[in-house]
Amino acid sequence: HLMEQFNPGLEKLVALGNSYVKAFQALAVCSEAYFSAVAKMGDQALHTLSSHSLGDVLIQISETQRRLTAEMEGVFQWFQVEVLQAMEKNIKLDEEYIEGSRRVYELEVRNQAEALEKQLRRGAYRDSLENSDYMIYLRQSQQEILKEEERRYRFLAEKHCGLTQSLLFLVNKTGTSLQQKADGWKEKVNETREPRNGWLYGRTDTSLRQGWFPAAYVAPVEDFSIATSSGSVRSHSMNNLLDTDPSEARGHGDVPPPVTPNRRASADFRPFSP
Amino acid sequence: HLMEQFNPGLEKLVALGNSYVKAFQALAVCSEAYFSAVAKMGDQALHTLSSHSLGDVLIQISETQRRLTAEMEGVFQWFQVEVLQAMEKNIKLDEEYIEGSRRVYELEVRNQAEALEKQLRRGAYRDSLENSDYMIYLRQSQQEILKEEERRYRFLAEKHCGLTQSLLFLVNKTGTSLQQKADGWKEKVNETREPRNGWLYGRTDTSLRQGWFPAAYVAPVEDFSIATSSGSVRSHSMNNLLDTDPSEARGHGDVPPPVTPNRRASADFRPFSP
DSSP states (O other), X not given: OHHHHHHHHHHHHHHHHHHHHHHHHHHHHHHHHHHHHHHHHHHHHHTSSXXXXXXXXXXXXXXXXXXXXXXXXXXXXXXXXXIIIHHHHHHHHHHHHHHHHHHHHHHHHHHHHHHHHHHHHTTOOOSOGGGSHHHHHHHHHHHHHHHHHHHHHHHHHHHHHHHHHHHHHHHHHHHHHHHHHHHHHHHHHHHTOOOBTTEEEEEOTTTOOEEEEEGGGOOOGGGSOTTTSTTSOOOSSGGGGGOOXXXXXXXXXXXXXXXXXXXXXXXXXXXXXX | OHHHHHHHHHHHHHHHHHHHHXXXXXXXXXXXXHHHHHHHHHHHHHTSSSOHHHHHHHHHHHHHHHHHHHHHHHHHHHIIIIXXXXXXXXXXXXXXXXXXXXXXXXXXXXXXXXXXXXXXXXXXXXXXXXXXXXXXXXXXXXXXXXXXXXXXXXXXXXXXXXXXXXXXXXXXXXHHHHHHXXXXXXXXHHHTOOOBTTEEEEEOTXXXXXXXXEGGGSOOGGGSOTTTSTTSOOOSSGXXXXXXXXXXXXXXXXXXXXXXXXXXXXXXXXXXXX
C-alpha cells in the first residue's frame, strides 16, 4: 500500500518542483532586466544638476533588489539540490531496497513456515502458535514496515522543514539590512523636498485640501503616519495595498509654490501637511 | 534633454515591469501546484498508522507556503497598480504637460523679447540687459526646468521606495510568524525520532562515525548546532547552502537499532549525535 503511493507521489513532486525552479529562474531574468533599467534611470539622474541624490537612491534600490534576487536564487538552488535531487535519488534507491527486502521477507517467511511445519509434524512444538518464531517474525516485520513508512514521511517533512529554514534565514537577514536601507532612502528622498521661500506643498490632515502651507507650521515628514505619505505602504494590512487614491499619481511631483506661479505641474504628491 | 530621456525610460520600465509581474504569476501557479502536491502527500500520511503527526507538519508547511505566495502576489499587485500603472498614466499626462508648457514658454519668451526690443528701441530701458524681465524670466524658467526634472526622478525614487516598503512589511511579518511555526515543525518531526530500546541513531561530532549510541549519552536535538542537523540550513552563510554532503540522502530515514537488526534501511540521516 505504502509502496504504491509514496514513490509515485515523490516522483510527481520532483517533476513539479523542477517546473517551480524553472519558473523562478524566469522570474530572476525579468527581475534583473527590470532593476537594471531602474539602475540606468538612476545613472541618468546621477548626471543631472537637479537629481544627483535621487539617482543614488535609485541605484541603491536596484542593487539591493538584485542582491535579494541572487539570494532567492541560492534558496532555489538549495531546494533543487537538497530537496528535489535528494528525493529523486531516494526514489531509485528505495525501489531497489523494497525489491530486495521483499525477497528477503518472502524467503524468511517460507523458511520459518517450513520450520514450524516440521516442528508440528514431529510433535516437538511446545509453545502456542501465537508465540512461535514464525508469528513473532511476522509481527516484527509488520512493526518494521510501519517504521519504514514513518521514515519515508519523516524524510519528506524534514526536507521541507529545511526549505522553510533556508527561507527563514533569508527573511531574517533581509529584514534587518533592508529596514536600515529603506529608512535611509526615504530620508534622502525627503531631503529633496525642501521648503521654497518658506512654503511647503502638502495636504491638510482634516480637510485633505491641497496647497501651499507656511513651512514653519508644517510637521516634518517623519512625524507622519504611514497612511498619508505617498510612495509607501499606506496600511498595515496587505489587503489595503490596492486601495488607490484616485487623486494620486496625476503627474510627477508637486505644484510650484505661490511665489512662482508661472509653471504648474499636474501632480499632487502629499509629502507634507500641517 | 530631460524630455528626450525620461519618458522613454519610463516606458521601457513599464514594459519590463509588466513582464516581471507575468513571470511572478507563472511562478505562483507552479508554487501552488508543488505545494498542493506536498499537501496531498501530507494527507496520505495523516491516514497512516505510523505518520499522522508528520502528515500534519507537511500540510502546515504547504499551507504556510501557499499563504506566503498569496502575500507575495499582493506585493506584485501593489507594484503593478501603484508603480507600473502610475508610471504609465504619468507618461501620457507628462507628454501633454510638456507640450502645453513648451507652448506657453515659447509664447512668453517671444512676448518678453518683443517688449525688451520695444523698450530698447524707445531708449526707455534703464537697467542692464542682465536684469531685464526677459533675462529674469529665462533664468526662472531654467530653475523651473531643474525642479521639474527633480520632481520626475523623485516620483520614480518614491515609487520604488514604496516597493521596498511593501516588501519589507511582508518580510517582517513573515519572519515573526514563520520562526514560531518552523520551530514547532522541527520539534514535531524530532518527536517521531524516539530512542529505541535505549539506543539512538546518529553521528559523532568528532569522527563523524555513524551508528547507534546509548540514548543516555546523547544530547537532545535542540542542543545541536544547525550545522549537523539534516534537513535544515547547515550554515549561516547562504554560500554554503549548496555544500552537499555526499554521504547524505542515500535513502529514507535511519537504520534500525542494534537490538532488531533483521531489517536495514539504506539511509543515514543524522538527527542525533553524542
